[in-house]
Amino acid sequence: MKISSSLIIPFIRFFSNAKIMEIAINTGFLKRKRDILPDTIVKVFIFGLINTPNPSLKQIASKCEKIQPGLRITKNAIYNRLPAISGFLQHIFMDTMKITLQKAVPTKTAEILSQFKDVKICDSTKISLPDKLADIWPGLGGRNAKSALKIQGIYSLISSSFSSLELTRAPGSDTTYTKKLLSMMNKGELLIVDLGYFSKTFFENLSKKGDFYLSRIRSNTAVYLEKAGEMKQVDLSEILTGHNFVDTTVFIGVGYKKTAGVSFGCYSSAR
Known part of the structure; x- marks a missing residue:
């Protein structure tokens, strides 16, 4: 799998070494000076193993050594730190989602x-x-x-x-x-x-x-409009025809069984 630069660049801009270190300290991953650096964990688990869906502890340790020059770490050391690594990466993930969604939702x-x-x-x-x-x-x-x-x-x-x-x-x-x-x-x-x-x-x-x-809405859902106190089944596509935007209240059911009591706004952009 190729990693798009559009994914990596925003991540790097937000997660500076200082930011990663801050999260590592706040989550308890970095309580004392460790041989393995927090940014090494980020690089290995988020990007370094993307083509290895089920990595062994030995593969993880080897990848860490390649990314961090001079590091020597065993698979047992990786195993012992997995709980702390998990909590640390969970916060990295949540912060990533936060900045992604903030940019994804327009002001309007x-x-x-x-x-x-x-x-x-x-x-x-x-x-x-x-x-x-x-x-x-x-x-x-x-x-x-x-x-x-x-x-x-x-x-x-x-x-x-x-x-x-x-x-x-x-x-x-x-x-x-x-x-x-x-x-x-x-x-x-x-x-x-x-x-x-x-x-x-x-x-x-x-x-x-x-x-x-x-x-x-599911394709097999029956749609009803209330007219003169009675429920009339309608074709949703007919309601949308000729309109750029539709906002109306309808009642829904599944299959052809008439149901009432559930209403929702129907919105669609014409194609």
Whole structure:
């Protein structure tokens, strides 16, 4: 895998040696003078091992020695420092996400989102693990890795920080996480999710709680408009035809089963 300079340059500009040292001290990674420098850990684990998905401790130690001239470190020393390295890199990751999202959200968009008490983005990603962990973290079966896990992350745009990072089982859809996600929402907040979390019941419960949500719509979802006190099923594409922007309230269901009680704003840009 090639690393784009557009990824590396902003990272280097923000994470100077002084900044990396500050994070290392605050996280407890650097409590005393160590042979291995914090910036060596950053270079190895973030960029140096990008083409080695399952590196051995010996490979990690060797890579550290190549990056830091004069360093001599054993695989056992790397193993003993893994907990501290993990906490240190977690803070590096969170700071990276913070500056990335701050630049990604335009000022005008930020002003619109400020009407909510908080704006939370929830998403997940799957990570393959060594086969020996299959008893603890079972994989997806078939030709997939025998062991895997899923990370569920919730990011707050208002506080520019993660409100939750949780390791969960890889098998199963993201809708299995919606019950816990609902418990982490407070009244007046906006939740942004992808189709993996799409659930009429989940959205209905969010509305009852006084929350708002933003999601794409499944292709098999029936859409209804209320006309003269009656629900009429409509083709969403017909509502959008001839309009650059549409903001209307509709009711949704799955398949052809008529449902009511869930409404949302429908927004689309004409193509």
